[in-house]
């Protein structure tokens with residue numbers, strides 16, 4: 001199978017990992033797993049309930065325990081989305097246990113979700129009291145159903161990102177918004193020492209994007225990027241400080257909850273701790289050199305383009 005971004009057939013071996021080969025497209029530089037695992041293989045992989053419970057080498061470290069952090073990020077992302085488009089109908093693809101959708105609903109969105117892992121889809125159904133569909137293709141939505149479609153940490157998991165983005169295009173209303181995030185394969189640490197990057201983890205991750213390859217793909221699928229953002233590098237603070245900051249948020253609240261009149265102490269503390277790091281980053285590097293992830297917001301164009 002050829003490169004999903006530029007359709008070139010020539011790729012060079014890049015890295016061997018977990019018995020899979022990651023190759024680099026000679027034309028556009030896209031990094032992807034080749035040959036790709038079959039869809040049966042992938043389906044079986046995501047039905048392991050341990051995937052979302054931090055067991056084994058794959059998946060999330062106890063996804064449920066991260067709920068408050070996920071909700072904080074969800075509020076931030078929805079604020080960005082709402083700066084482009086007012087609440088309407090939203091689909092989250094790869095919705096896991098539905099935390100993002102429940103936050104969106106609280107903010108006035110009508111929501112739908114897609115999730116391939118059955119255990120997670122059940123949890124989302126219980127949380128939201130509505131059906132969650134297993135795949136984008138199985139979801140019964142007519143074309144132009146949505147104002148916004150979100151793909152948080154999704155596009156790196158799928159065998160054919162172009163096919164999924166074209167389906168997203170079809171499901172969005174003209175002028176609707178696509179929002180996605182993915183690990184940043186263009187950051188310096190990855191370029192210097194690829195073998196150490198933990199996001200190279202086939203068969204869980206199959207495609208590895210830089211801001212260039214990501215932008216090229218979404219444009220080729222008919223979207224116009226309106227915001228490309230480097231996700232702030234994760235600061236590996238000593239556990240005690242991290243714990244203290246979390247405690248601070250839980251007792252005082254943050255700018256979203258404003259649980260007590262002292263919610264701003266949390267925001268201020270977090271900012272002070274990360275300030276030195278941010279200054280160095282701003283002065284010397286592009287934020288994409290250091291960010292672990294890329295967030296992209298793009299409008300669906302009116303006419304569908306399929307350039308390569």
Ligand SMILES: [Zn+2]
Pocket residue numbers: 003004005006007008025026027028029030
């Ligand atoms: Zn390519």
